[in-house]
Amino acid sequence: MHKFHYFSYGYPEQPSNSVYALYQPVLECFLLVVNDIDTAQRLKAYAPARYQVTVVRIDQAVNYKPNLIDNEVCEQWTLTNKNDVNLFENDSQGVVVATELTPATNKLSWDLVKEKQWLLALMFYIKFFDQITKDSYYKHVELAMNNLPLDDQLALGPKHIRESVLKEIYLGLDFDTIESNVAKCINSNRWVAGDHSRFLKSYQ
DSSP states (O other), X not given: OTTSTTOOOOOOSSTTXXXXXXXXXXTXXXXXXXXXXXXXXXXXXXXXXXXXXXXXXXXXXXXXXXXXXXXXXXXXXXXXXXXXXXXXXXXXXXXXXXXXXXXXXXXXXXXXXXHHHHHHHHHHHHHHHHHHHHSHHHHHHHHHHXXXXXXXXXXXXXXXXXXHHHHHHHHOOSHHXXXXXXXXXXXXXXXXXXHHHHHHHXXX
């Protein structure tokens, strides 16, 4: 899994920062470790296209240790206080705090590698577009787009590309097709394509 090009271990930027995980109640295991609450909540909002997940804060568990759970092994872990997960309130912004972490025992047959790839790709692009939105270079891109005809602005502008990319991931079923369509969206704008290449090289 760590060789997957969108892979991130999910470690916090600072050891003292909070750590979250997306918990899947049917499989009774974690599918993804996320190092900030905003990204975790947005991933939760997108996930119902495939399955329900709950945001769990894992660093408050009594047996949590730094780097104990990451995106290489997170599906092998679960929480002991599963009853705190409300299956009927997936729209809630609430976060379940794990009391204790324990090895998962669920043996359901499900290709978790592909599910994790889907979530990792989605997390990558959420963070990527957040980054270029904050970057002053992004403002230059937007100004440059203003010099183009309106139809080209709508088709090629970074904001539209962001929406198109997230839509492809949200609705896509076959990951190879998703990647092909996402690449077309990214490469339709040379500024975004350049930023994407640099961000991917630095991404962990």
